[in-house]
Amino acid sequence: MFWWRAIPAICLFILFTYISYRGIEMNGKTQNFFMFFFWACSLVWFATVIAKADFSSVTEMVAGVGIPPEINAFAQAVLLVLWCFFGYETIVGMGSEVKFPQLTLPRALLISPFCVLAVNLLFQWFLCALTPAEDLPALAESAAPYADAMQYAGIVGLPLVILCLGITLGGDFSTMNPCIAGPARYIYIMAEDGNFPKYFGKVHPKYNSPHRAVVLCGVLGIFFILSGSIKIVALMCSYNQIQSYIIGFWSFLALRKKEPDLKRPWRCPAGTFGAWFSIVCFALLLILAYDPVAIWYNIIWDVIAILYYIIFVRKRPIPQEAIDAEALALATADPTPEEKAKLDRQYKRWRIGSYCFATAAVLLFVITWVVN
Known part of the structure; x- marks a missing residue:
């Protein structure tokens, strides 16, 4: 039974290995598609389930925050929460493939944590709001907490389909894509510096991608999938x-x-x-x-x-x-003065948007706790 579940994941990993093999342009276009698809599905899902949200559950969750006696369990939970943020620094590996990296990469690094924080808080808010208070402890052992939360709330049909599409095509695929592209470039740089076998320090003559390192990441990814x-x-x-x-x-x-x-x-x-x-x-x-x-x-x-x-x-x-x-x-x-001015305007829009997005996500919990 495990093999039948692993085969689709392995096929997808091979697909994304091929996308990374083809270079940063195809990789970037694919990533943009999955991210926008994820947000489109997320917004539609938010709109379809908000009417059945039980905000008293959010209040109970916020009121119960604190360090439990089991320090080890708490630390492991923190570690898994940090996993949501791990990887945002992967964009540094694209430094030789983007324009004006000395300007764009630090700015992207400053914005990324706020975007990650906002996305996770927003989904956690809906997760808490959908789940009745008496069913919140069951989510700790759930393999699919969002689907279970919707079932606890009696929400089935189209909202569940939208959730599955958004998480699968948008969330999982957009995560799988950089999981290959980023580490492959680390391996390439290490090989180029003599810290890894020189074989992996080569760039594809046509696609200009670290193709050998990409293939290695694909093989390792399949190995981890098979771990189960x-x-x-x-x-x-x-x-x-x-x-x-x-x-x-x-x-x-x-x-x-x-x-x-x-x-x-x-x-x-x-x-x-x-x-x-x-x-x-x-x-x-x-x-x-x-x-x-x-x-x-x-x-x-x-x-x-x-x-x-x-x-x-x-x-x-x-x-x-x-x-x-x-x-x-x-x-x-x-960059030229014109290019610098254009980059500054783009950065200002993204910075303000990410700050406001993260602040709004935090305020959702605060307002719900105060009102209820």
Whole structure:
């Protein structure tokens, strides 16, 4: 029975591997389609179910927030919540494929967390509002909480179909797409710098994509699908993601100290404090969110990575072509005044929109709690 459920997921992963193989243009168009489709379905779904929302459930959920006695369970919950945010930094991997990355990427990084926060809060608000108060505990063990919430509320038919289409085509597909495109570019850069087998540091002559790294990500994705445990995979990904964040923050601090005069088109405000604060918080979370099953998978991966570094990377100099490519990237041309003005207007619209969207999502919980 498991194989019949896994085959569609494997076929879809192969499809998105092919899309990433074809390059950033097709990847971007596909991502835009799925995101707009997701929002269209979401808005229609919101409109069809709002009439049957029970706002007293939201009040009970907000009033019960607090750190439970089981610190480990709480930390694991935090880890899975953070998983919603993990990956937004993947756009950095597209730096060599977008125009004026020194300007557009930092702005995108500043906006993305607010968009992610707003989307998750909005769906959580509807989830709480749809579920009767007495059925809220059952959602903790639910494999499909939104579908179960609609059944608890007695909502079937078209709204359920819209929800399934939106989550499947919009949510899942738009997530699967960058799950291949982003890591593939990390692997490509690592291979180019000599930190991964050189075989994966090649670009397709026609599509200009890191095609070998893309195929590797597709193979690994299929392997994780066959594992059959979304919780284990989620915890593994979260642990490894946090480890990579800690390494990234530490590298940021080291680079600030060792290369103070390095050309930096954009400097992060309070970057040093933010890096130290993030390292401490993520390190504590790694300890508190200990999972007796997932931890062994992470230890195995860590040991393999450390051994590979010691044996193949530690004494290997960075290839000169990688240094030249990095210097060329730092010398990226600046936009013309007209292009800069256009980018500024776009950023202003997106920034205001994302801030307002996130604020409105938070106020939904506050207003519902006050009114009820």
